[in-house]
Amino acid sequence: MNTLIQKYKxxxxxxxxxxxxxxxxxxxxxxxSVDRNQATVGEQIEVTFTVNGSSxxxxxxxxxxxxxxxxxxxxxSTNMQFINGAMSSSVSYSYILVPRTEGKLTIxxxxxxxxxxxxxxxxxxxxxxxxxPQQARKQNAPEETGDISKQIGDNLFIKVTVDKTxxxxxxxxxxxxxxxxxxxxSNLNISKLPAxxxxxxxxxxxxxxxxxxxxxxxxxxxxxxxxxxxxxxPQRSGxxxxxxxxxxxxxxxxxxxxxxDIFDQFFNDPFFGNFxxxxxxxxxxxxxxxxxxxxxxxxxxxxxxxxGKFVMEAWLDKQQTxxxxxxxxxxxxxxxxxxxxxxxxxxxxxxxxxxxxxxxxDNITRESNxxxxxxxxxxxxxxxxxxxxxxxxFPFSYYDIEKKSYxxxxxxxxxxxxDKGSDAAxxxxxxxxxxxxxxxxxxxxxxxxxxxxxRKGESFVGSAGFYVLSIxxxxxxxxxxxxxxxxxxxLGDVAGTRKRKARKMAQGRLAEAKKFLDQKKKExxxxxxxxxxxxxxxxxxxxPPSELSVDAVRSTLEQRGVxxxxxxxxASTIERCEFARFAPSADSTTMDAFYNETVELxxxxxxxxx
Amino acid sequence: MIxxxxxxxxxxxxxxxxxxxxLNQANQLYRESQYEKAIALYEQIASNGYEDGALYYNxxxxxxxxxxIPAAILNFERAKRLAPHDDDILYNLRLANIRVTDKIEPVxxxxxxxxxxxxxxxxxxxxxAVVAIVALWCAALGAxxxxxxxxxLGQRVGFLVCALCIIVSIIGYIGVGQQYRKEYIDQAGxxxxxxxxxxxxxxxxxxxxxxxxxxxxxxxxxTVGDWKKIRLADGKVGWMTSADxxxx
Numbered sequence: 025m026n027t028l029i030q031k032y033k034x035x036x037x038x039x040x041x042x043x044x045x046x047x048x049x050x051x052x053x054x055x056x057s058v059d060r061n062q063a064t065v066g067e068q069i070e071v072t073f074t075v076n077g078s079s080x081x082x083x084x085x086x087x088x089x090x091x092x093x094x095x096x097x098x099x100x101s102t103n104m105q106f107i108n109g110a111m112s113s114s115v116s117y118s119y120i121l122v123p124r125t126e127g128k129l130t131i132x133x134x135x136x137x138x139x140x141x142x143x144x145x146x147x148x149x150x151x152x153x154x155x156x157p158q159q160a161r162k163q164n165a166p167e168e169t170g171d172i173s174k175q176i177g178d179n180l181f182i183k184v185t186v187d188k189t190x191x192x193x194x195x196x197x198x199x200x201x202x203x204x205x206x207x208x209x210s211n212l213n214i215s216k217l218p219a220x221x222x223x224x225x226x227x228x229x230x231x232x233x234x235x236x237x238x239x240x241x242x243x244x245x246x247x248x249x250x251x252x253x254x255x256x257x258p259q260r261s262g263x264x265x266x267x268x269x270x271x272x273x274x275x276x277x278x279x280x281x282x283x284x285d286i287f288d289q290f291f292n293d294p295f296f297g298n299f300x301x302x303x304x305x306x307x308x309x310x311x312x313x314x315x316x317x318x319x320x321x322x323x324x325x326x327x328x329x330x331x332g333k334f335v336m337e338a339w340l341d342k343q344q345t346x347x348x349x350x351x352x353x354x355x356x357x358x359x360x361x362x363x364x365x366x367x368x369x370x371x372x373x374x375x376x377x378x379x380x381x382x383x384x385x386d387n388i389t390r391e392s393n394x395x396x397x398x399x400x401x402x403x404x405x406x407x408x409x410x411x412x413x414x415x416x417x418f419p420f421s422y423y424d425i426e427k428k429s430y431x432x433x434x435x436x437x438x439x440x441x442x443d444k445g446s447d448a449a450x451x452x453x454x455x456x457x458x459x460x461x462x463x464x465x466x467x468x469x470x471x472x473x474x475x476x477x478x479r480k481g482e483s484f485v486g487s488a489g490f491y492v493l494s495i496x497x498x499x500x501x502x503x504x505x506x507x508x509x510x511x512x513x514x515l516g517d518v519a520g521t522r523k524r525k526a527r528k529m530a531q532g533r534l535a536e537a538k539k540f541l542d543q544k545k546k547e548x549x550x551x552x553x554x555x556x557x558x559x560x561x562x563x564x565x566x567x568p569p570s571e572l573s574v575d576a577v578r579s580t581l582e583q584r585g586v587x588x589x590x591x592x593x594x595a596s597t598i599e600r601c602e603f604a605r606f607a608p609s610a611d612s613t614t615m616d617a618f619y620n621e622t623v624e625l626x627x628x629x630x631x632x633x634x
Numbered sequence: 635m636i637x638x639x640x641x642x643x644x645x646x647x648x649x650x651x652x653x654x655x656x657l658n659q660a661n662q663l664y665r666e667s668q669y670e671k672a673i674a675l676y677e678q679i680a681s682n683g684y685e686d687g688a689l690y691y692n693x694x695x696x697x698x699x700x701x702x703i704p705a706a707i708l709n710f711e712r713a714k715r716l717a718p719h720d721d722d723i724l725y726n727l728r729l730a731n732i733r734v735t736d737k738i739e740p741v742x743x744x745x746x747x748x749x750x751x752x753x754x755x756x757x758x759x760x761x762x763a764v765v766a767i768v769a770l771w772c773a774a775l776g777a778x779x780x781x782x783x784x785x786x787l788g789q790r791v792g793f794l795v796c797a798l799c800i801i802v803s804i805i806g807y808i809g810v811g812q813q814y815r816k817e818y819i820d821q822a823g824x825x826x827x828x829x830x831x832x833x834x835x836x837x838x839x840x841x842x843x844x845x846x847x848x849x850x851x852x853x854x855x856x857t858v859g860d861w862k863k864i865r866l867a868d869g870k871v872g873w874m875t876s877a878d879x880x881x882x
Binding site: 374375376409410411413468469470471472473474475476477478479480483484485486490493494496497498500501504505508 | 650653654657658661664679683684685686687688689691692695696698699722725726729730735759760762763766767770771773774777778781782807810814817818827828829831845847
């Protein structure tokens, strides 16, 4: 028996052991869940993968979230429970995901390895729809968004209306911001004013207090208030966007939610009307406006961006002034259109007038939603010099929207009569350097008392006397030349002539000698050479033939500065001539050399003699 | 004939004497600070056909005293034309020019040209004419000496004198031409209108090139009808009506 009990015990123990081991095994499960199956793009969803009944979870593998952005995760949490003494535990991995695209998105299976056993979750399908309109977006806690949006929804919105969607650049468009309301609105304040980039804006109606009127829109009755009415003038062409307006509304919402919060419960009590104040942000939708550019053809002179309909007046405050006394030129452009965008007309004044940049003053009125008024340019002009100074007429052009063409206006021209001011002494007081001022303190030198008055135009140059005296020397020189030549001829200036012609004569005789040399007539050759030399010396030294002797020639040449060497050479040459004439033999080569020597000798003496 | 000439000469002398009497009278008026009367007398002498550096100088001084700067400059310039190196004239002209609005920087010229011009400008036309003619005579004498001299030395001296004098004479005639041009042919003017817009062409409708004020000296290059082509010292050229300026 004992053994039997023992046997059972043993069996029981085994069983127990078996169960103890097997329970966790059978209790193990792996599942995936998602907080909702439908979402919009950009909304967060939470995906949780839970492993039940296991403690030693290893190697959890999350699926690839290809179509989602992982906002956070994995967040691991472990949960342990003891129920009737039995312990159960679970481990969960959660991810916060944001769908990227719309459509049916699938989250793939996650896998887990439990002691060699692989477990997989089922794939999850999430239907993602397009993003909900921003307009009805609630600001409060996220979990309330859906509720209140649904509740308020179409019942509170801002609508922008523009009177034109295809203006030309600079044309006025009127934009009206209206709040449509069907809910209990307890308060509203404009939180974001539109910036109107690309426009010049001018409020056409000043709204001090929001006033609601009843209006039927889309078959429903709304309380409608104009929040803002503004005239917009596009400053450039192209697609422009009128910025949205944002209004913070405090809306009283009937609370439907039972919260565990004791505080909430208290305030949701019917005693408090069961309403709660909810902040709700209303935003208008941006409006696109296609602005066409102004025609680029035939842009007239003086166009400065003015669009509308204008007239121009221009006048001087006085026609008569003195130097350095200012005058004001006023140009008033009045009409309707983009007045504040009008640039100053280019007023060209004479450089003698100092022109300052214009002072601009605007006077803008709003009549029946149209911006009108006038813009005045005041030019301060200071004439610096006396005289009639002209201010040329200047153009002002604008684009007429009704006529769809440019219109050019031309101002009259002005003549400003400037007298000399008191400080103007014919010269400028302005802009003289310091040195000049110092000199100005000095006075001019005194007049001259002695003078030699002459008749005007009495100039020696150009008179007959001048020309006669200028030409006379040339003629007198030529005349003198004739006289001298005639006298020489008459007086027979032998010596002078001989002297001047000495070399020429000698050259003639030498040429003769050369002829004899060629004919090999020895005697004649030497005779001619001798005569040439004697003749040359006699002519050159003005010696009469009777006085011609070697000694006389020698002494005279010495006196005339001829080199001793040349003199002795001359003497020896003459001597050689005498000998050679009668010498029996002399060949042609020595004759040739002799001839050349003689020619050389003559030119040497010619250069040395004084 | 000779009698007639003598008579003419005497009459001339008498008129000249009267003119110099008037001049003394005018100078006296100037001393008494009666500038208007002095101006009237000076102008009368000038319009009678007499001229002198001192006359225009005194007239310019009188205008200057009355602060009529353009007229003062005009007369100083006229005086300068007759006596280019008179220190008083140059000084007063410079002083008057300080009162002119427009500052005109003369175009800088090559220093050699500047030097040459100042060298030529040293003497007036008459002096250059005398230099040129005397040098030409000397050259002729030198040439004759060269021709007739029997001695080599005489020939050399003659040649040298002739060559040098020809060079001097050429320079002298260049001086005559340049100075004659400057003194008698080249026209210059002084602007008398307070403000003148100088035009690009002789036409009132043409573009304004620049603006000049009274007292500016301009060279007159050309005259077309009522218009004068002018050039400033800095080289700017334009047209203005003859009424706006008076020729020196």
